[in-house]
Amino acid sequence: MKNQDFTTTILVNKTPKQAFDAINNVRDWWSEEIEGSTDKLNAEFKYHFQDVHRCKMKITELVPNKKVVWLVEENHFSFTKDQNEWVGTKIIFExxxxxxxxxxxxxxxxxxxAYECYKICQDAWTQYIQESLKNLIEIGKGKTNGKEKPQTENERKLSSGKN
Incomplete structure (x- = not known):
């Protein structure tokens, strides 16, 4: 069976170290709504966007300039029936x-x-990786969520109740 995990790839004109450092600077490409350390092995951090999405990540692999892996330990979406859709999944940067x-x-x-959140999550990850993270690596400025400020179209719809 074909692997159905969500993937996306970017190519940048910077060094692996610059990419690694940017990935670990989560507040500057994903959201200012991050609590905890995002650049130490076994560290845990929490993310939230209003009451639309909350999750807790644990950094399980941190190989300088090569790989970062987060394990999703907790998750809540306001827009899905199954609150465990992300729990136990891994977010991997190679x-x-x-x-x-x-x-x-x-x-x-x-x-x-098969996940209820797939389309929304696919769209969000695509924008965060292909635009925000790429911009952070290449020009030093990501398109992060400000505090309680939606970044993606789906976040705007979900935060306004238009689902």
Whole structure:
């Protein structure tokens, strides 16, 4: 059976170290609504966006300039029946050199099309990785969520109750 985990890849004109440092600077590409350390092995951090999405991550792998893995320990979506859709899944960033550039291969292992949240999560991760993280790496400024401020179209709809 074909692997159905969500993946997306970006290529940047920066070093693997610059990519690794940006990935671990979660507040500057995902959200200012992050509590806890995001750059130490076994550290845990929490994310929330209003009451739409809350989760707790544990950093389970941190290989300098090569790999970052987060384990989703807790999750809540206001828009799904099953609150465990992300629990136990892994968010993986693999960094490598390719054609003189740095490639970041992002996988949300366990985020599959059968999940109720899949379409919204796919759209959000795509925007956060392909736009915000890429911009942070390349120009030093991501498109992060401000405090209680939606970034993606789906976040705007969900925060206004238009689902």
């Amino acid at each position: 960094i490598s050199k390719k054609d003189g550039k740095t490639e970041i291969h992002f996988t949300h292992q366990g985020l599959v099309p």
